[in-house]
Amino acid sequence: MLKLLIGLCLMAACVAIHAGGLAAALRWMSGRTFAQQRFWRWTGRFIAVASWTIVLHLTEITVWALVYYLRDAMGDLSSALYFSAVTYTTTGYGDLVLPKEWRLVGGVE
Numbered sequence: 001m002l003k004l005l006i007g008l009c010l011m012a013a014c015v016a017i018h019a020g021g022l023a024a025a026l027r028w029m030s031g032r033t034f035a036q037q038r039f040w041r042w043t044g045r046f047i048a049v050a051s052w053t054i055v056l057h058l059t060e061i062t063v064w065a066l067v068y069y070l071r072d073a074m075g076d077l078s079s080a081l082y083f084s085a086v087t088y089t090t091t092g093y094g095d096l097v098l099p100k101e102w103r104l105v106g107g108v109e
Contacts, residue, residue: 003101007108010067014060021056025049061088064109073102084109 029045065077065084074080074096083096087109098106 003105004108006067006071007105010064010105011108013063017060017063018056021052021059025052057088061085064088068098068102071102073098073105 029049061084062081064087065074065080068074068084069077069080074083079096083098083106085091086093086096087106097103
């Protein structure tokens with residue numbers, strides 16, 4: 001049960017990271033009117049927001065990986081990052097798996 005609570009806390013942390021990051025992007029975009037700017041300027045802004053969103057996702061993946069590593073659910077940080085990335089993105093290769101007591105946490109990710 002404790003491991004599931006850890007997973008739920010990690011999920012909440014990811015929501016907070018994403019909400020804060022997207023709120024910052026929206027503040028950056030506010031006050032700009034599409035009609036006032038040219039197509040390429042807005043395209044550049046959307047690329048910047050998309051890039052920022054990827055940084056947010058990578059941060060969330062890293063948070064999960066650090067918990068897996070620090071709680072000895074993965075043997076090394078590199079494996080934890082890889083496992084977290086393929087789990088977070090729902091690729092799920094299955095070449096690395098969590099110990100039995102951590103498997104539900106992987107499902108929450």
